[in-house]
Amino acid sequence: MRTRDPLDIPGPLGSRGRHRRRSWLRRAFAPLRLMLADLLSRLLDLAAASALLLLLSPLLALRAALSLFQARRLFDAEPLVGRLRAPFERLRFAGRGPLRGLAVWLNVLRGDMAVVGPRALVETEAARVPVGDLVRFAVRPGLISPFSLRKQVGIAHAGESALDREFVYAQSLRGDVGLAARSMITGVLGGGEQPKEMPPVLNFFGVPVVNTSMAQAVDWLIDASAPGAAPSQLAFVNPDCLNIAWSNEPYRQALVRAQRVLPDGIGIHIGCRMLGQALRENVNGTDMFPLLCEAAAGAGRSIYLLGARPGIAAAAAESMRRRYPSLRIAGTRDGYFDADTQAAVIKAVNDSGADILLVAFGAPRQDLWIAEHRDALAPRVCFGVGGLFDFYSGRIARAPVWMREIGLEWLYRLLQEPGRMWRRYVVGNPLFLFRVWRQVMRPERFALAAATGAAQAGASDGPCLPAAPGTRGCGS
Numbered sequence: 001m002r003t004r005d006p007l008d009i010p011g012p013l014g015s016r017g018r019h020r021r022r023s024w025l026r027r028a029f030a031p032l033r034l035m036l037a038d039l040l041s042r043l044l045d046l047a048a049a050s051a052l053l054l055l056l057s058p059l060l061a062l063r064a065a066l067s068l069f070q071a072r073r074l075f076d077a078e079p080l081v082g083r084l085r086a087p088f089e090r091l092r093f094a095g096r097g098p099l100r101g102l103a104v105w106l107n108v109l110r111g112d113m114a115v116v117g118p119r120a121l122v123e124t125e126a127a128r129v130p131v132g133d134l135v136r137f138a139v140r141p142g143l144i145s146p147f148s149l150r151k152q153v154g155i156a157h158a159g160e161s162a163l164d165r166e167f168v169y170a171q172s173l174r175g176d177v178g179l180a181a182r183s184m185i186t187g188v189l190g191g192g193e194q195p196k197e198m199p200p201v202l203n204f205f206g207v208p209v210v211n212t213s214m215a216q217a218v219d220w221l222i223d224a225s226a227p228g229a230a231p232s233q234l235a236f237v238n239p240d241c242l243n244i245a246w247s248n249e250p251y252r253q254a255l256v257r258a259q260r261v262l263p264d265g266i267g268i269h270i271g272c273r274m275l276g277q278a279l280r281e282n283v284n285g286t287d288m289f290p291l292l293c294e295a296a297a298g299a300g301r302s303i304y305l306l307g308a309r310p311g312i313a314a315a316a317a318e319s320m321r322r323r324y325p326s327l328r329i330a331g332t333r334d335g336y337f338d339a340d341t342q343a344a345v346i347k348a349v350n351d352s353g354a355d356i357l358l359v360a361f362g363a364p365r366q367d368l369w370i371a372e373h374r375d376a377l378a379p380r381v382c383f384g385v386g387g388l389f390d391f392y393s394g395r396i397a398r399a400p401v402w403m404r405e406i407g408l409e410w411l412y413r414l415l416q417e418p419g420r421m422w423r424r425y426v427v428g429n430p431l432f433l434f435r436v437w438r439q440v441m442r443p444e445r446f447a448l449a450a451a452t453g454a455a456q457a458g459a460s461d462g463p464c465l466p467a468a469p470g471t472r473g474c475g476s
């Protein structure tokens, strides 16, 4: 399945400057501005490379001596494809040991590479770039690419070519400096190399979280909502949800029995690293929503939006309908109803003929509600989406892209609603990390039960995490 570039959607997913309307004067001078921006960015690269090489010259001399001693030559050269498809050789100090990568700054000095730009490709990769993506060769390949930055925090859902296209069309000096700064921040916070192990199912306090990609998760949803498919429940978990599941046994059970629990947020990413494992992607509901709407429109699946304040689900539905005119929205309804109205709400959902039900009551209420009424609900897939409709209706602004790229979306939410969010983030985030640390210390206490919903739904295509039958989760 091919999903559309979500960066094209204005609003919650953000976009850089290119969506702004430009006056005719600005448009007339655009080529000149582009040339100037290119020149400035080259000058900045030159300044950065010269300053760094000068500053590190004693180290470089030592490294060069070591290379000569070990390999009888200074550099190893990797043939790559650069700007305008011109070949160049990326340098690395020859031999073994540290600082070999520093030689790449000579490439920057020489103009083969920029500090920021699309990833440099090898010839075979470059030959496969489709015509629509050739624009990536209009700029120098970079040491830091927008794709690598987003990949570090698991939000490169748009795919490399879409991110490269956006970079080329919207490149600005300010954007480049910002990207370099964010990359340094994620580099420091990310703590270096990714752990090697990437299990198909992650285990947080006995809750099985499927380690999948956004595209695979959307595919799964489309398959699971096909006519004749068995009813299923999906849930997203962030550190706050897992903290709740720690002490709320019914919620923990609902998650354990769900067919898919997906990892939402930077906290899970950090938790994974503490467990010595790599998170494939941050598969959160907010990024997934437009992708799901597009896939659902393509596959003819209808969706029902239940939850949030009156009018909010309808407004979110309207924004998606505008974006994907063939999307079938079976119905919407707010999430403020009493117990007496419950049967009528379920009947309305069922009568609508929806294939997929999104429930936005907040966690854990939404997931418990789905678990309790799963048998009575006709949509084949039901899942909780928290504050999603608030974002897509425009009621609450989502964090800007640059904050998401350094994993600070939670800080934005905290600043928006400090009174409600401080407990979740200020207390909750460290508490979650402390609990993960406890799991690292005593993994046997937190083993997954053998028969979880995820296991039943065939989430793992490799060996599952060690399961000790009879072991009890932390919440029990």
Ligand code: UDP
Binding pocket: 307, 308, 309, 334, 335, 336, 360, 361, 362, 363, 385, 386, 387, 388, 389, 390
């Ligand atoms: N909500 C609802 N019914 C309720 C309580 C809450 O529909 O009885 C909605 C609320 O309007 C909001 C969402 O549930 O749209 C919860 O948002 P929150 O950001 O707290 O959810 P989270 O993403 O943190 O789980």
